Amino acid sequence: MASATYKAGVLQQHKELSEFTPSIHKAGDTGLDILVLPPLEPTANYDEAIDLASSAAEQAGLYVVAHLYEKARCQLGYETVRSSLVFDRKGAIVAVYRKAQNSAANCTISDTDLVTFTTDFGVTFGVLMEEDLMLYDEEHLKGVKNFVMTGDWQAEGSFFNAAQFAPSWSFITNANLLSTSGIYAGKAGLKTGADKLAVSELHKNGGQDAPVVPIVSPASVIFPGEDLRQYVVRPLDLEVSSMGYKETVCHRSFCCEFYVKTGAKETLPESSYSLAAFNGNRPFSVNHNIGTQICLITGSEKSNSFFEKVSITANFTKQNSQYPIVQSATVLPTDNFKFETKVNGVPHQVTLEVVEAQNLINFGIFGKDATNKLENNLYSEENSTESAQYEIYDYIFNEDVQEFFDYVWIRLRILIVVVSIYILEMM
Structure with a gap:
């Protein structure tokens, strides 16, 4: 009888070509079925790296996913191309996913359809690069429940970095995600991610274990503060909120309904929070832009308040494209967390709620809005001005x-x- 699980690993920290082979052999000794390697330095020899990875995969007897850089001719010049390659147990390449480093380049790029491969242990994997978590909608995923994610990509926005967004993405899709930031098992959360070689046993059909709250901790991830200049923001009065506080904050036609009740436990004097709403275009890298709808309660790492209850409700334009934002220095029990949607056509209502929570830094709902007319345009001064004009319009009331x-x-x-x-x- 075929096993219902498989053993996956992620290799972290190594980026030198000379370190690949012994690391793959070591992973093979642990009985892994599949191993994801960290990105190789761009200066490495592309052909040599392929040969080494192929030979090591065959000798170790496992699937290997590598992220390599190559120089490829593009029109009259050359472009740096990122290539995600998958080697099977015999060292053969079974999947290739390529993107130009400069996304404006129009050659040497894979199709927009999801690249997949099927293993001999009965699992079909999708191949992603880190920014695809933000770019791909649910229809792109084709019902796949296991993904390998490669790359070394840093977003400009607080919530767009893969290390911050991956827990929520995996939670909502309930899909296994193998990445250099960790191994996530759907709603069962982060399985492992701190060791040099992270190893975990995963269910083939995605997260099947008991669910956990998709929290991102500042101890594990360094995340910048969110830039609120494009938001409509209201300060949260912590004294008033001790009695239970309601506030509606709107940006353009998008409104977020907040309820906050702080508890009697000690609150640090420097604690401060804001209620914020945003509806519009956001840049998340040099060449990518996306329409978003965001509701947010945001503080700082020094903020330390006890919340008896926090609730956020909003009507979003696009269905099935909302993700919880939970950044906290304290673990939150699953029973204290609720994220639910009520689909009644368009728009549809989403609610995020926690009770008895301590040390919340950012808490909210992140939504992708594909109907935003600015979504496919690069962020510009003109777009920024338009957003500012809407903010003024909202604010005069x-x-x-x-x-x-x-x-x-x-x-x-x-x-x-x-x-x-x-x-x-x-x-």
Whole structure:
């Protein structure tokens, strides 16, 4: 009877060509079925790397996934091309996925369809590069429940880095994800990721173990603070929220409904949080842009408050493209976490809720909005200006701004009276 599981490994830290072969042999000794290698340095010899990886895969008797760089001719010049290659137990290449380093290049690039391969242990894998987590929608995944992800890609935005987004992506798709940032088992969460050679046994049909909250901890991942300049932001009054606090924050036509109730446990004096909403285009790398809808409660790493309950609800344009954002220094029990959708046509409602949570840094819902007209355009000053204009439009209805206009009107009336008296005296 065929096994319901397989043994997977991810090799971390090595990037030198000379270190590949002994590492693959060592992984073979552990009885692995498949091993994902870290990206090889771009200066390495491409053909030599292929030969070494192929020979090592055959000698070790396991599938090997390698991420290599090569120089390829493109029109009148050369482009650096990223290639994800999969070798089977005999050393033969069974899958190739290629992308130019410069995404504006129009040659030597794989088709947009998902590249897959099927193993002799009965599992079909999809091949991804790190930015594909953000670029691929559910329909691209073709029902595949096991993925290998290669590359060394750093996004410009806080939530777009693979190490931060991978837990949520794996949780929502309930798919196994083998990446250099760790091995994720769907809703069962991060299996392993800290060791030089991370090894885990996975169910072939995705995450089948007990679910865990897809938390990203600052102890394991260094993430930059979110740039809120394009958001509509409201400060959270921690004193008022101790009684239970409701606030609706809107950006353009997209609104986020927040409920926050802080507890009586000690809160650090420097703790501060904001409620934020964003609806529009976001750059997540030099050459990529994506339409997003985001609801967010954000603090800093120094923020330390106890939340009896936090709830965020919003109506999103695109179905099945929302992901929970949970960045915290403290583990949250599964029973204290809820993420649910109510599909009633378009838009559809998504709710994220936690109870009895400590040390939340960022908490919210990230949604991809493929209907955004700006999605396929590069981020530009013009787009930034448009976003700012919408923010001003939203903001003028704020009570503080209304008070400002009342103040100006009163002062203007006084000035009119003074000028009128002066004119009368001169007549």
